[in-house]
Amino acid sequence: MTQLFFHLHQNTNHVRLKTHPLLKLLLCLLCVLTTALLPRFFWQGFAVVATSLTLLLLLARVNGIFFLKRLLLFVPFALGLAGLTLCQPGGRRVFLDLFIRSNLCVWAVILLGVTTRFSDILASLRRLHVPGLFITTLTLTYRYLFVLVDELQRFKRARQCRTFVPQGLLSWKALGNIIALLFVRTADRADRVFNAMCARGWKT
């Protein structure tokens, strides 16, 4: 997971598609919308979307292994939900349809994520007059996400160094303590962030 985070930052730098972030966001939205709303069992349509997305992915020189890793994160989940349809009559075709459809949409989102920096997306959202409080929250979440994940990894490593692997109810308790501690640190950090924001002239 941490490797994926790392990739997420690295991958945006050497990618070729340099268009306006808002345009890319809208194109991705359009692609996902058409794929999601194509009539059921319209296999030719899926094929067209798949080829064009593959072309774009090749054009953007997306790292193949990275792409597969991202897909693997998603596949078991979609299989689980789509698997429910297998229990109903004529479910096998519906299952195939849903699985292909959702996979194609994920391709489009991965393409967007790889070619566009999230801060650019946020900037274009701000231009679209999305409420400021919401943008502030999104920005702060994105900024501190990686910091907190790192902190969590350090907690886990420190605990693994010092204790045996806890089992049963004890492991739950240990997990609860770690998460509680992480929140304490988060709240303290939020105080510091607020002071820093005020020092730089932030107003609600």
Add this chain to the structure above:
Amino acid sequence: MHIPDGFIDAKTAITTFSLSAIGLTLSLRQVRKTYPPQKIPLIGLTAAFIFAAQMLNFPVAGGTSGHLIGAVLASILLGPSAAILAMSTVLILQCLLFADGGITALGANVFVLGIVAPLVGHTVYRVCLLLCQPRAHAHFVATAAAGWVSTVSAAIVCAGLLALSNTVDWGIAFPAMAGVHALIGMGEALITSLIITALLRIRPELVTSHDRPCPALNSRALAPYGLLISAGLVLFVAPFACGWPDGLEKVAGTLGFEHFAKAVTMPTTLFADYTTPWLSTAFLSTVLAGTVGVITVFGFSYLCLLAIKKRADS
């Protein structure tokens, strides 16, 4: 419970998007009005915290593992309005950065996990806390109940959305989602209450200080959210409620005193068997009957609450 793209059809997507937009606007307005400014960065950081905490797996029976959903945790730590904001942020980031949950299904995911789960959780938490307050383990019990109820209710709404989109039949989606999430909910309940107990031990002010922006069961602040969730229930779950006779009707049929009931039925009943007589489509008429029912019950309970409050004040 993140619904991917392609599982939600156009009408469901549009409905959920508008309901989520209303919910988000309400929560933004409430946060701006009632939240102390120095706590605003905490919303964003708590969203990041929940995101990070969701990555820790805990062991569930049989070698599988689940992870925290965090809706109840957010609503206890931040209060309901800010929790809606934080959870929606988490969902949007997961959708755009990790392709976890689809873009067309974003409205549905925000409604289920960002609005229904924290609000139901918060209400259950408050009510349980009021009921077992003097006891030592009040917070533990209240958090556990809130965790379980919010997970299961979110799963039921999710099943309703899938059935409404004609993706999965209600007969399969409901037992599968509710059954699996009844188990997941137990894990969620245990881990959330362990976190809250640990927090109460190390830094109790972090759990209790956020009561002030939204005091205990503030009916005026919670009322619009209650209406929103009822609208969701009427739209997504009511159409699939079972058409079989309920327990009493069944007993009446078996024991043969059904005709007594028929004889005393009031001729002026407006919505017999939850349908509107002058509407032909079954779906629309159930929804309309449900809406009228919800508004009536809502108005009645609101009046009751006002009366109780007046008596308590005097």
